Amino acid sequence: MDPYLRRKVIIDRMNELESSGKDCKGCSGTCCTYEANSMMVTPIEAVELVDYLKAKNLFDNELKSRLLVTVSKYRLDQAVGDGKRSFLRRTYTCPFFNHKELGCPLPREVKPFGCLAFNAHDLEKKAGEFCFSEEKVLLAREAASLDEAALNQKIKTENSLYWDKTPLPLALLAFFEP
Ligand code: SF4
Ligand code: SF4
Known part of the structure; x- marks a missing residue:
């Protein structure tokens, strides 16, 4: 499936919100920083982003250094837990964030x-107080991408990945040559 089609349901909803004035203009990008960002991705999300970055010659050592700095600074490779359960969700400033309004350089x-x-x-x-994800939109996207579970499993097997979801910097690092 085309990467755009995989995201179409959510992008359509974004466009709808934006056309009614509910957009991110004027916000410093709180949801991309350690204040609110704990983004985790699946294998297919990582692969589609890696393919884009490679096509733009951006999957390079400079990016690798930035990813490693982010992992180290926010301890993304260390599980947190309560003694009974262990989980890998920490907040971090996204290594792609430009630190300005509308600061994500990645295409939708x-x-x-x-x-x-x-x-x-x-x-x-618009500084995060009234920002949230709509579960029903995420579920509708999943329902429209029926190939995804098998695809994620295939990518996991081919690349010896142990995770179903992991913080974005760790996910991208998994696709660099050792
Ligand atoms: S990928 Fe883009 S939108 Fe997502 S957290 Fe990073 S900078 Fe923000
Ligand atoms: S915090 Fe809200 S308004 Fe600001 S960039 Fe994120 S979604 Fe947009």
């Missing part, structure tokens, strides 16, 4: 699903 067709689904839902307040 390769952005993580969770980034696309997290949107402003208020005409005035």
